[in-house]
Amino acid sequence: MERRLIEEAFPIAEVSKESRREKNIRQGHISTLHIWWARRPLAASRTTAFAALVPAPKDQKEREKLLERVKNIAPWEFVSQNNEANRKVLEELRELIRNAHGGRPPKVLDPFAGGGAIPLEALRLGCETYALDYSPVAVLILKCVLEYPQRYGKELLEAVRKWGQWVLEEARKELAQFYPPDKDGAIPVGYIWARTIPCQNPACGAEIPLMRQTWLAKKANRRIALRMIPRKPSFPSPSVPSPLWGEGQAEGSPFLLPRGEGQVEGPPFPVPRGEGQGESPFPSPHWGEVKGEGPSDFPSPHRGEGLGEGAKPWVDFEIVEGKAIDFDPEEGTVSRARVRCPVCGATIDDDTTRKLFQEGKAGQRMVAVVLHYPSRAGKFYRLATAQDMEVFRAAERALEEKRQKL
Ligand SMILES: [Zn+2]
Structure with a gap:
């Protein structure tokens, strides 16, 4: 040949x-x-x-x-x-x-x-x-x-266009409720979560969000990062039992989430179906909306506060942009498998971290929401709020119902 x-x-x-x-x-x-x-x-x-x-x-x-x-x-x-x-x-x-x-x-x-x-x-x-x-x-x-x-x-071209449009519309009908726009028209397109583990320092016990770094955007012209703000309980009010905060706040509860959660075991986000329905589960501002106020500005947005003896420190977040980033976002809470508590500085080694996960003591926390404005290019960010969690739970319930049906 x-x-x-x-x-x-x-x-x-x-x-x-x-x-x-x-x-x-x-x-x-x-x-x-x-x-x-x-x-x-x-x-x-x-x-x-x-x-x-x-x-x-x-x-x-x-x-x-x-x-x-x-x-x-x-x-x-x-x-x-x-x-x-x-x-x-x-x-x-x-x-x-x-x-x-x-x-x-x-x-x-x-x-x-x-x-x-x-x-x-x-x-x-x-x-x-x-x-x-x-x-x-x-x-x-x-x-x-x-x-x-x-x-x-x-x-074929026409059929693909037609049925593609149909899928889009059907998906929108079913899913739009889980992406409710903000008042200013911003549509959530993503949620940033962090796994959490409880600080092992008995004097602290804060839920540590596990983050290698805290950048949200890291471009030459656009730099946005999350600042971690350690908070300590300062309102010991043991005589006021709060039905909302008190519920399920067992020792070692892995969730630094506003209100009533505190599910201790099971999957990372074990929200019982139907929980929170029919009541107003958000009695107060919560961590997602706290912006730089000192811990003593108002009582008890956090589950740790107002619980008297059970009160624990916690970590707040703040979104910081450009020159206001006066910290190193490369420094998260996890480095080489070691976890460092941003509140008390105690460290947790990788074996203990693994054990906490295996024992169901790890949790997760919605930290920030990624937003898109229909009229603007690029992504925007805000802290997650209780409403976001509400929507998340509604989506979980809907998914569960769907699974049952299937
Ligand atoms: Zn700590």
């Missing part, structure tokens, strides 16, 4: 450059159809397929010319711009391939076709193409890339 071009020479540098560039292309690229983990760049697939299908010219000049063609078809624009010049080049390539195979399109088989880059480019080069994969996900992707668009054309 005569040697193919790829066996003699290949413009690796140029093709690599175009392959890298392709990674940033979002419009019209098959990578936007579905994630595939080992997707080959189309540039590399197209050029290697071509160079493997045409013979290597003996003549040096002819070979240089052919290599030049390979370089020219590597850029994304060669396939994204469906103009006459590109169509003409493509037809010439197909002819070169046919001429090398007795005037007929060769058969190309990709037995591990995955995301479909190689068979798609073989199809483009006019080959009789076969694609296989063991994974049913890959097979579905391959059908959507190689078969359906060619078979159904515009009809």
Whole structure:
């Protein structure tokens, strides 16, 4: 068999450059159809397929010319711009391939076709193409890339648009209630949580949020971080039993959450279904809304306060931007598997931390909410509030109901 071009020479540098560039292309690229983990760049697939299908010219000049063609078809624009010049080049390539195979399109088989880059480019080069994969996900992707668009054309485009819209609307109907906009129109798009463990210093006992660092945004022009503010109980009022704070506040309760929780064991967020319904569970400002006030400014936003003997220190957060960041957000509470209490400075080693998790003494705490304004670019942040937790619980309940139904 005569040697193919790829066996003699290949413009690796140029093709690599175009392959890298392709990674940033979002419009019209098959990578936007579905994630595939080992997707080959189309540039590399197209050029290697071509160079493997045409013979290597003996003549040096002819070979240089052919290599030049390979370089020219590597850029994304060669396939994204469906103009006459590109169509003409493509037809010439197909002819070169046919001429090398007795005037007929060769058969190309990709037995591990995955995301479909190689068979798609073989199809483009006019080959009789076969694609296989063991994974049913890959097979579905391959059908959507190689078969359906060619078979159904515009009809498919319209159907995808229509049903995509339908899914979006149905999802919105069901899920919008769990993303209620703020008064200023901001829509929550993410929640930042921290795992917590109780400080092991018996004189402290604060719930320590486990955070390696506290950056929310860390760009040259936009720096936002969470400041941790240690708080200590200063309102010992043992004679006022609070039904809201008192409930479930067992020793070692892993949750530094406002009001009534204090579920001690079980999953990290063991909120009983239906809890908090029908009553007003937020009797006071809570940690999410405390902004830099001293601990003695008002009584008891926190579960630790107002409990008399059970009162424990806790950690508040504040969102700080730009020059106001006068601390190092790289310094969180966890470093090399050691946890440091931001209130008392005691440390907890990794074995103890693991044990606390195993014993169900770890908890979690919603710290901040990521917001999007429909009219503004970028993300914004605010501290989580009791209302956010309320919404979270409602979503948990709805999910549970859904699970039951399914
Ligand atoms: Zn402590």
